[in-house]
Amino acid sequence: MNKKIKFAIIGTGMIAERHAAALAEIPEAELYAVYDRNSVLAESFTEKQGAKVYRTFDELLNDPQLVAVTIATPTGVHKEIAVPCAEAGKHILCEKPLDVTLAKADAIIDACDKNGVYLSAVFQSRFSDRVQLIKTAIETGRFGRLVMCSAQVKWFRSQEYYDSAGWRGTWALDGGGALMNQSIHIIDLLLYLVGEPAMVHAFTGTMTHERLEVEDNACASIKFKNGALGVIEASTSCAPGFPRRLELSGEYGSVTLEDDTITRWQFVDEQPEDEAIRNGSVATTQLKSGASDPRAGSHEGHRRQLLDLITAIKHKQQPSIPGSEGRRAVELICAIYESAKTGRVCRFET
Numbered sequence: 001m002n003k004k005i006k007f008a009i010i011g012t013g014m015i016a017e018r019h020a021a022a023l024a025e026i027p028e029a030e031l032y033a034v035y036d037r038n039s040v041l042a043e044s045f046t047e048k049q050g051a052k053v054y055r056t057f058d059e060l061l062n063d064p065q066l067v068a069v070t071i072a073t074p075t076g077v078h079k080e081i082a083v084p085c086a087e088a089g090k091h092i093l094c095e096k097p098l099d100v101t102l103a104k105a106d107a108i109i110d111a112c113d114k115n116g117v118y119l120s121a122v123f124q125s126r127f128s129d130r131v132q133l134i135k136t137a138i139e140t141g142r143f144g145r146l147v148m149c150s151a152q153v154k155w156f157r158s159q160e161y162y163d164s165a166g167w168r169g170t171w172a173l174d175g176g177g178a179l180m181n182q183s184i185h186i187i188d189l190l191l192y193l194v195g196e197p198a199m200v201h202a203f204t205g206t207m208t209h210e211r212l213e214v215e216d217n218a219c220a221s222i223k224f225k226n227g228a229l230g231v232i233e234a235s236t237s238c239a240p241g242f243p244r245r246l247e248l249s250g251e252y253g254s255v256t257l258e259d260d261t262i263t264r265w266q267f268v269d270e271q272p273e274d275e276a277i278r279n280g281s282v283a284t285t286q287l288k289s290g291a292s293d294p295r296a297g298s299h300e301g302h303r304r305q306l307l308d309l310i311t312a313i314k315h316k317q318q319p320s321i322p323g324s325e326g327r328r329a330v331e332l333i334c335a336i337y338e339s340a341k342t343g344r345v346c347r348f349e350t
């Protein structure tokens with residue numbers, strides 16, 4: 001297949017720009033069309049990006065030229081868009097979180113499975129070179145037994161951010177606050193690197209923003225099925241906003257990742273490449289994230305994930321982050337909310 005794979009972006013808001021920039025750097029694909037419920041936004045988006053504008057969602061569904069869609073609408077409408085797209089035979093790259101509840105995430109996964117289309121759940125941080133270095137260190141036994149594995153997102157989002165679109169910070173469309181929106185990437189990394197959770201106990205609060213339904217602060221203690229313990233701290237109240245941190249310690253070594261920089265890499269079995277990893281001379285491409293500005297992230301992670309989906313389509317193989325992987329962080333975050341609401345420990349099935 002030498003033809004460019006035709007993509008349409010659905011929802012031409014903030015994150016759509018990163019998707020368009022990523023697509024523009026992939027020779028095997030093209031931004032062929034866009035659709036937004038607000039056609040004025042779609043029109044002004046294509047003035048910058050090119051590509052045709054669908055007037056209706058049905059027009060998109062019925063276009064036989066269209067091979068794949070990127071869903072970049074508010075989270076709580078992902079299912080209502082993804083299911084008809086899957087039924088129309090379109091492969092899907094779906095922004096995080098898959099949707100706001102597990103039932104809706106499962107409906108997307110089922111529709112993709114039944115209709116034989118690939119679903120790639122966006123977690124662009126997994127494509128970081130540094131995350132892959134850590135993954136390899138775990139898999140080759142350099143940590144030994146993982147013991148303390150924690151994530152911290154002390155970010156800042158202004159009141160204007162929450163007021164900038166009606167869906168932000170609502171249960172129905174955002175699915176939650178500092179955890180479900182901002183911290184889901186690092187929670188996914190914890191699950192990806194450490195493994196399945198066994199139980200979680202949490203507190204949440206809405207502290208510094210007005211008219212906000214969801215939490216702007218949360219902390220949870222977690223026990224993983226492999227016995228490791230950890231803490232998740234999530235906030236959008238911590239001015240001026242700090243790099244997010246992932247700290248993994250095992251019996252033979254510890255690593256800290258701040259944003260996409262390794263700030264600690266120490267193992268009892270020091271290897272020749274360790275100093276180069278510490279001083280940053282290997283894995284030089286960095287993925288930026290937005291401690292104080294949601295627009296500050298780079299599009300390199302999205303480019304890599306798009307390329308992964310394109311490879312999946314071309315070679316008829318599952319993408320690296322299929323729907324089943326996308327649902328795991330949603331499941332853990334929903335359990336954290338349940339624990340905060342009930343005051344009880346939430347247990348996962350064994």
Ligand SMILES: NC(=O)c1ccc[n+]([C@@H]2O[C@H](COP(=O)([O-])OP(=O)(O)OC[C@H]3O[C@@H](n4cnc5c(N)ncnc54)[C@H](O)[C@@H]3O)[C@@H](O)[C@H]2O)c1
Nearest residue numbers: 011012013014015036037038072073074075077095096165
């Ligand atoms: N991967 C990341 O790092 C990252 C970063 C930011 C946002 N996101 C995710 O991307 C999604 C969009 O976030 P955003 O900040 O770009 O939102 P946004 O509000 O800036 O843009 C959303 C767009 O979707 C359109 N829209 C709403 N309902 C629609 C519908 N039913 N059909 C078609 N278009 C519709 C709106 O008109 C708007 O233009 C969310 O799921 C969010 O969690 C991911």
